[in-house]
Amino acid sequence: MKVKASPAKTVNIGLIGLGVVGSGVVKVLKKNARAIERRTGIRLVLKKIAVQSLAKKRLVRVPRRLLTTRPGDILGDPSIDIVVELIGGLRPAKEIIRKAFENGKQVVTANKALLAEQGEEIFGAAARCRKKLGFEASVCGGIPIVKALKEGLASNQISHFLGIVNGTCNTILTAMSQRGVGFDAALKEAQVKGYAEKNPHLDVDGIDSAHKLAILARLGFRSRIAFRDIHVEGIRPLSIVDIEYAKELGYAVKLLAIGKNTERGMELRVHPTMLPFDHPLSGVKGVYNAVFVHADQAGDLLFYGKGAGMLPTASAVMSDILDIAKRISGQVDLKSSAPIRLTDKKVLAMEEIASKYYLRFQVEDKPGVLGKIARTLGKNHISILSVHQKESHDPRSVPVIILTYEAKEKNIRKALSVINRDRVVREKTVMVRVEA
Amino acid sequence: MKVKASPAKTVNIGLIGLGVVGSGVVKVLKKNARAIERRTGIRLVLKKIAVQSLAKKRLVRVPRRLLTTRPGDILGDPSIDIVVELIGGLRPAKEIIRKAFENGKQVVTANKALLAEQGEEIFGAAARCRKKLGFEASVCGGIPIVKALKEGLASNQISHFLGIVNGTCNTILTAMSQRGVGFDAALKEAQVKGYAEKNPHLDVDGIDSAHKLAILARLGFRSRIAFRDIHVEGIRPLSIVDIEYAKELGYAVKLLAIGKNTERGMELRVHPTMLPFDHPLSGVKGVYNAVFVHADQAGDLLFYGKGAGMLPTASAVMSDILDIAKRISGQVDLKSSAPIRLTDKKVLAMEEIASKYYLRFQVEDKPGVLGKIARTLGKNHISILSVHQKESHDPRSVPVIILTYEAKEKNIRKALSVINRDRVVREKTVMVRVEA
Secondary structure (H helix, E strand, C coil): CCCCCCCCEEEEEEEECCCHHHHHHHHHHHHHHHHHHHHHCEEEEEEEEECCCCCCCCCCCCCHHHEECCCHHHHCCCCCCEEEECCCCCCCHHHHHHHHHHCCCEEEECCHHHHHHHHHHHHHHHHHCCCCEECHHHCCCCCCHHHHHHHHCCCCCEEEEEEECCHHHHHHHHHHHHHCCCHHHHHHHHHHCCCCCCCCHHHHCCHHHHHHHHHHHHHHHCECCCHHHCEECCCCCCCHHHHHHHHHCCEEEEEEEEEEEECCEEEEEEEEEEEECCCCCCCCCCCEEEEEEEECCCEEEEEEEECCCHHHHHHHHHHHHHHHHHHHCCCEEECCCCCCCCECCCECCHHHCEEEEEEEEEECCCCCHHHHHHHHHHHCCCCEEEEEECCCCCCCCEEEEEEECCEEHHHHHHHHHHHHCCCCECCCCEEEEECC | CCCCCCCCEEEEEEEECCCHHHHHHHHHHHHHHHHHHHHHCEEEEEEEEECCCCCCCCCCCCCHHHEECCCHHHHCCCCCCEEEECCCCCCCHHHHHHHHHHCCCEEEECCHHHHHHHHHHHHHHHHHCCCCEECHHHCCCCCCHHHHHHHHCCCCCEEEEEEECCHHHHHHHHHHHHHCCCHHHHHHHHHHCCCCCCCCHHHHCCHHHHHHHHHHHHHHHCECCCHHHCEECCCCCCCHHHHHHHHHCCEEEEEEEEEEEECCEEEEEEEEEEEECCCCCCCCCCCEEEEEEEECCCEEEEEEEECCCHHHHHHHHHHHHHHHHHHHCCCEEECCCCCCCCECCCECCHHHCEEEEEEEEEECCCCCHHHHHHHHHHHCCCCEEEEEECCCCCCCCEEEEEEECCEEHHHHHHHHHHHHHCCCECCCCEEEEECC
C-alpha cells in the first residue's frame, strides 16, 4: 500500500521583467519545480510575466498567454501571491513594488540600485503593509550572503567586511594583473566576452559596488545608510605599472567595497585596494565575487561564488521565493514582516579614516629628492614602512615607491598636495590604499 | 514625545550542558541579549542550565540558582520554549531530545555524532511532534553552511561538495606542510595548544569528518544517509615525505570530506586528498574550515570560517535559537515543522569510485623496474599522467612517484596488490587520491 502524500499547496508568482535574470528564474522553475514540489509540498506556479515588448526575442521559451505588457495585470491579480521585480533601476520599479505591497503581495527583487538609493522607502512600505521583501539577489548573485548576515550571523556584531562585489571590475583587474594588458584593452576584452556592458560606467566607476556596499552595511551594521555618504572611486585610474609594482611587493590590487563599524562611526568606501597575497580575497579571480566578514563571535568568514549571471542570480531569487512560499503556504504562517530595528550610525568622512598607503612618486633622479619627500611625510605624521626605488631609463622621471604604516587620510592628502607642487615631482603621485 | 516600543516577547531557553559551547552561549546571551531585544523585539531568557556536577569550575560565571543536575527540570518546565542540547554523544542526548519534542519544546543541538549516526530517529521525532530542530552548530561551527544548503541554495541540485571540516586535522597537516614536522610531533603540538583532544581518535581517524559529511550529504543530496556507508580514512598514515613530494608537484594534502551525487549513486568518503594549489580549498590553513560546493544554478561556492571553538559554535547555536524564537514569539507562527522529503539514494562502494591518484613506489634502483610497474598499471587500465624519480642515497629503496589520470579505485587496488607482491618493491606503495 502506498502512503498518499498530502496535496501540494499552490503559490502563484508574477514576474515583472524577462531579461537575463527573469529568464533564469523561468528556466529554474521549468527544470526544478517538480523536484521542489516533491521535496517541500509547494507547487510554484508562474502565473504571469510582464514585459516591455511582446515581440522581443527571449532567452527562454514561454507560452504567449503568460505574457503581458501591463505590470498592472500582475499587481491587480488577486490570485498572485509573490511579485518578482526584475526590471531594475529606480523607475518604475519603486512604484511597482510599492503597489505590490499595497495590494497585499509579497515581493522579491534583485534591484540593488533601488534598495541602495531609496531603500528606506521600500523597506518602510513592506513594514507598513506587513509584507516580506526578499532581496538576496541584489548582492553577489549566487552567494547567500544576505541570508548569512541576516540570519546565520544574527547574534553577532559585525565589525567590518571587505567585498569583491563586482565581477566586471574583477575580470578587468585579473586580466591586467595576469597578462599585463592595460585598462582600456582589458575593458574591451570584457565587453567582447559579455562580462562588461557597452556603457561600463556603473561597474568600472564603482557605483554598482557602492550599491551593494549600502545593502551589506545596512544588514551588517543595522543602520540606515544614506547612499551619498559612501566614498566611491573606480578602477579607471589604475595603471598597469602600479599593478606590476604591487605584485612585486606581494600584493594584489582589487576593487573593494569596505564597511567598517568603528567606535567613531562607520567607514563606507569603494576604491582600488592592495591586499597581501596571503589574504583570502587576493586569490579571487575573474567573475567571482567574495565577501570577507569579521564577526565578533564567528570570527573571520569568507563567502565566495558567482556574483552575477543568469542562473546564479536566479538561484538567489528562488531562495527568496521559497522562503516566502513556505510561510504563505501555511507551513509557517506569516504574521508580520518583523523589520529589523535600525539605528542611524554616523558615517566618517573620508578624511577621517586611517589606512596603510602605497605611494608612487615620479621624481627627478637627483640627490636629496627622497629625503625631501620623506621629510614632508614625517612632518605629516606618516611613518614609512618601506622604500623601493625602481630602475628607469629616463633620469627626469624615476619611480619611487613608498609603503606607509597606518596613517590618517587627511595627513596623506596634505602631504601629497605639498609634494605634488614640488618641481622635482614630474607626475601626480599615485596613491592606493592597502588593507592587511 | 518618545514613541513607545511595543513590549518585547519573552522566549525561555533551557540549556543542557555547560562545557565549552554551552559557556559560549551563556557569554553571547550576556553580551548581546540586550542588543538582540532592541533589534528584534525578542527577549531571550536563560531559564535553567542542566550540568553534571554543581561543583565543577566553569568557563563562565552563572548564578547558582540557574543550575540543576537534573535535565528533567528543564524538560518538565512548561515555561521553557527551546531546549538547547550541548552535551554531545549518543546517550543520554537522544533521550533528552526526544523527550523535549514530546513535551512540546523546540530543540537546538550541536550534536553531530547523534545526527550522523541516528539522525533519522531524531528528525522523525521532530516531524511527528511538529517541532523545529536547529542543528547549524553541528557542522563547521561559525560557518552558516546548514542554512546555506537548506535555504540559500534551496532550488539548486548539489552535484558535489568537498569539505575541510575538522580543524584538528587541518592544524596538524598545516604544521606538517609548513614546518616539516612529522605526524606525531604535530599532534603533540596541537594537543599542547588545545587544538587536539588527549584522545584524538575521533578527529585524526576521520570519524568527526564523517559525521559532518553525513549531515552535509543529507542536506545537499536530500537523501537519508546510513553512517556505515561512509568510507573513512584518517591522517595517521600520512608521512612527511609524501606531503613534501606533493608540494613539489604543486599540491596540498588535506583531509577532505567528499560527497558526490552521481547518476550511478552517491560517493561518500573521508580521506587524505591532494588538491592543486590553485584550488580554493588548498589555501585553507590551521583551525579554519571550508566547504566547497558545486550547485547546478549557483555554480561553485566556497564557505570559509572557524569550524570550532567557543564563540564560533555559540554563534551557530544562537542563529538557530533566533530563527526559532522569531517563529514562536509570534512574529512568524510555526504551524508545522515541514520536514524535507528525502529519498534513499544508493551509495557507491569505494571500489566503484573513480579518481586521480598519487602513487609512491619504493623500489630497487635497477633497470626495468619502472617498465614493470608501468606495464602492470597499463594492464589494469590505469593511464600515467607523470612520473617522477627522486634521488636516493639508498640504492635498495628509491622512490618513484606516479600521478595517474582518472582511474577506477578497483583497478588501482588490483594493480597495487600485484606490484606490492613484487620482490623489487621494498615498502607498501603509498596511495593518495587527487581532486582537481
